[in-house]
């Protein structure tokens with residue numbers, strides 16, 4: 001796990017954008033795992049700018065989103081499908097048939113989840129998985145207690161997550177209780193993970209994920225077992241890390257051949 005701490009979310013998003021765009025340039029048919037939420041918005045905006053101004057070509061890439069609310073269709077304003085269209089899909093040249101998002105309206109949820117896993121396998125697995133972090137340490141919608149061996153399935157949200165996400169819903173509108181999410185083992189099978197966390201509301205979850213014990217009670221801690229994970233933080237999200245100085249020293253003193261950012 002490489003922990004990279006930048007002064008601001010903007011600078012951390014720039015590094016994330018360099019990593020993602022390099023992945024796409026080096027392997028145009030990359031399979032990308034995508035996250036929603038406030039955290040990756042700037043990353044998507046920067047990728048859109050690179051597509052428009054620097055010819056970043058997503059035409060051969062395949063995408064799989066982490067999660068979706070059960071009961072919300074693609075046109076619901078708070079659906080993750082709608083989020084992705086708004087912030088990324090409608091602005092770049094991804095091929096419609098290679099975009100995958102769990103279907104919140106699936107009639108047979110277990111069958112849909114199994115098919116989602118099968119599609120990931122058929123695409124050759126995920127090359128680069130972008131991740132945010134819930135304030136309770138969740139990845140995707142794998143709430144604390146999720147099996148570290150879990151695959152795409154239905155989950156029930158905690159009240160904390162429902163409250164955290166209420167801001168994306170209309171006044172008086174109920175946040176769904178159920179979601180479909182890639183599992184923790186699905187995420188762990190990605191060849192590279194990029195975890196982004198910004199702001200002081202994430203500091204506890206970051207410290208528990210990066211420096212706490214690996215436990216299903218903190219899903220983010222699963223990444224300690226992942227061989228190629230970069231954690232991109234702003235100073236506020238890194239505030240409770242006990243080895244922050246060391247991570248910064250490592251980042252600033254890499255051997256020349258390793259300075260890939």
Ligand code: GLP
Pocket residue numbers: 035036037038039040066067131132133134135139140141161165
């Ligand atoms: C949401 C999503 C996660 C996201 C997290 C953080 O519930 N399911 O994929 O990473 O919570 O959201 P935000 O980036 O808005 O803080």
